[in-house]
Amino acid sequence: MDREWLEAKLAAYPLYAYAFITTDELVFADRVRYICEHECPMYNTTWACPPAVGTVEACRARVMAYREGLMIATITEVSDIANIQETLSTRAPHEAITREITELIRSQCAQTLTLSTEACAHCAHCSYPDAPCRHPEKMFPCVESHGILVTDLAEKHGIDFLAGSNLVTWFSLILYK
Ligand code: SF4
DSSP, X not given: OOHHXXXXXXXXXXXXXXXXXXXGGOOBOHHHHHHHHHHOTTTTSSTTSTTTTOOHHHHHHHHHTOOEEEEEEEEEEOSOTTOHHHHHTTHHHHHHHHHHHHXXXXXXXXXEEEEBSSSOOSSSSOOTTTSOXXXXXXXXXXXXXXXXOHHHHHHHTTOOSOOOTTEEEEEEEEEEO
């Protein structure tokens, strides 16, 4: 990966922060998966979510097949962070940026693994579990689905994810080799 080239490209995006990371920095925690299972309404509804993504151990092995990656974060101010609809409306622009930056990295690297936010919303109706994913190249599981403690990674890189009470922060991780 030509980091200088990529950083010049990243300058065109409204990113709050980004950091080059190594996968040995990642903390995998079963409690993150527990939250998926017990608190997320998307659990068991798409190919991008547990249990379809596999066990935390299987996810860890998938991630650790990569050595390096790029973490990106966007931040958006909303009028009331308790307004779920308004808060979630900030997700699509983050996903669009994640997709474009993934394509940039794909132009340089033979393999990528992108983990992003929430569940996959690419199709109006997910084919899960009756048929295979229609667009595996566009399907980005969320970081948490793989048991990754993203707050720990952000802290390690000095990224403040509690920047303000009405600020919505989204993270994506694009691994490459
Ligand atoms: S791309 Fe479509 S079929 Fe695949 S996980 Fe996303 S919504 Fe489901």
